[in-house]
Amino acid sequence: MHPITTVHYLVLSVALLLIGTIGVLTRRNIVIVLMSIELILNAVNINLIAFSHHLQNINGQIFAIFVITDAVAEAAVGLGILIALFRNKETVLADQIDLLRW
Numbered sequence: 001m002h003p004i005t006t007v008h009y010l011v012l013s014v015a016l017l018l019i020g021t022i023g024v025l026t027r028r029n030i031v032i033v034l035m036s037i038e039l040i041l042n043a044v045n046i047n048l049i050a051f052s053h054h055l056q057n058i059n060g061q062i063f064a065i066f067v068i069t070d071a072v073a074e075a076a077v078g079l080g081i082l083i084a085l086f087r088n089k090e091t092v093l094a095d096q097i098d099l100l101r102w
Contacts, residue, residue, distance in 0.1 A: 009050035016043035028093045030085075034078045041071045 016039050023036025045064045052060025085097055 006050050006054045009046055013043045013046040013050070016040070016046065028095050030078075030082050030092050030094050030097075033094065034075065034082070037078075038071060038075065041067055041074075 020036045020039030020043060023039065024033055027033055027036065045067050048060040048064040048067065052058060052064070082092065086092055089097055091097070
């Protein structure tokens, strides 16, 4: 039985980053785009924690807490904007939302 190394965490992080990036670039539903952004932020957190553990330095773990806080704020603000847009446009598709156009 082999121990879990930093490489395992990096592979998981790359997989999450790839799934999140594909979700952001290909999906039109804003809810799925927000979820994909959360996956990307989780990939960043895995990298921060893995390298923090590998280097025996707690700074990466502290920074990961700030990234988690930012992700929570992004989700709250994003969902608030999404609810307001849905009430006005009755859609959650990014292609049909053009409120900033003249």
